[in-house]
Amino acid sequence: MRLSDFDFELPEGLIATRPARPRSSARLLVAHGHSTTDARVSDLPSFLRPGDLLVLNDTRVIPARLTGTRTRDSAQGPATARIEVTLLEPAPGGQWQALAKPLRKLRQGEVIRFGEALSARVEAITDAGLTLSFDAEGEAFDAALAQVGAMPLPPYIAALRAPDDQDRTDYQTVWAERPGAVAAPTASLHFDEPLLASLEAMGVQRVHVTLHVGAGTFLPVKTDDVSQHRMHAERGIVTAEAAAAINAAKAEGRRVIPVGTTALRLIESAATEDGRIHPFDAQTDIFIRPGYRFRVTDGLMTNFHLPKSTLMMLVSALMGTERIRAIYAHAVHENYRFFSYGDASLLIPGD
Structure with missing residues (x-):
């Protein structure tokens, strides 16, 4: 599998330099199997089920x-x-x-x-x-x-403008708790208190895990043969309580949907071959690409990612390479906003 398999044309004007306000007013592309729907993040309750378990990364970005x-x-x-x-x-x-x-x-x-x-x-x-x-x-x-300190905005935003005081709020999730990240779990930036209240009211559950996102998340893949790429390591924590909540959801047939690739990579790192999660406190350098068999994840909420990045490989592993190509072509055609301050997607593989 070659690096060029994960490339696509992205107009520079689609790179978001500020987030949507309010947070949940950002656009949401919902891809469930082969169906595609254009919505807003505030519509998320319409696409989830009572009992779904959202896995949220509670890391806090430091002004690094x-x-x-x-x-x-x-x-x-x-x-x-x-x-x-x-x-x-x-x-x-x-x-x-x-x-x-x-x-x-x-x-x-x-x-x-x-x-x-x-x-x-x-x-x-x-x-x-x-x-x-x-x-x-x-x-x-x-x-x-x-x-x-100043907030460590991603290179593709910092190249377009300098960080300012507004980023101290914008580049932090509303549930951020454990300091240690130098990049935000950006899919989670779309959530605000009204959206969380709506999800809770309909019976969507949530659990927190911690993965301290490192600057290595922005490093380019330099090997044409993607199997030769080595991921940077990041520290992750899954508590016994979080592991029990995820295991209970799986045992009861409820969907486990991480919000962000960081939460996904962490729970997959903490899972055994039979799909059970165990408490975890260690470094993870898991590299998820097409051919990977997901152990826990039933879907993913995530932003739109860089061409030729490991995150493009991850979403391709979840949805299939050709399906992701179609999803991203639709996003570009419909002028979705890309990267950390951009819009979101909800990716649910077909049954």
């Missing part, structure tokens, strides 16, 4: 983009340089893995100061990035990061 300065003594006196840092993931000992621009200006042992509230020491540098130790930890670190 930082701008600072480093100072170095030279023969001409202290020299300063502006440094842009993007946090990637926690490292052992309270440190953080990060990217930096320009990386070549940094030296091991130097201190980068991000205003008065926060600074970090460069512990190690590699071709891929650096390891930082901050001068605050725990709640003090969270408070300082909130003061000096």
Whole structure:
């Protein structure tokens, strides 16, 4: 299977740079088997059944983009340089893995100061990035990061505009709880309190799991033979209570529908061959592509994804490659908005 099998033409004007308001007013393409319906996210209750179980990712995006300065003594006196840092993931000992621009200006042992509230020491540098130790930890670190950091918008949005204060709300789900992600579980951004109330009233259930989305989610696939691609690892947590709720739904013949590819990848990682979920707290680098046999998932709510991305491969595995081609051709023709702040799809494979 070649990378070109997952390519399609996408007009740049369909890339969303701001979300719909209210959140649930975004458009929703419903693909159930071979039928396709154009709707709104607020219509979601019309396409679900009482007893369906939605699996939601409760990770919280941290303001992981930082701008600072480093100072170095030279023969001409202290020299300063502006440094842009993007946090990637926690490292052992309270440190953080990060990217930096320009990386070549940094030296091991130097201190980068991000205003008065926060600074970090460069512990190690590699071709891929650096390891930082901050001068605050725990709640003090969270408070300082909130003061000096910016939301880490995806590259395809950041290329079109800079992040601003509105993104601190827009790029966070209404149920975000566990800090640690540097990218949002974007399908969940479409939910607001009125929609959640409507779903609860009709008997749709929901359960929370946690997958801290890493910046690696935006890395391109560089191998033409997709089987040679290696996924980045992300930490996921499925509690005993969440596992029991999912297992009960499956045992009772109710549908399990993750909201977002992150929730889907996590529950599939936590499932055994017989489709039972067990408590899970580990890294997952599961790579779902055509040919994968889904163990737990009965459907998926998700946004529209990048051409030639692993997420295009995932939805192709769920619905079939030709069916996804048709769904995406319809979305482009009907001017659906793409990517993180874009519209949504509800994908239910045929019986």
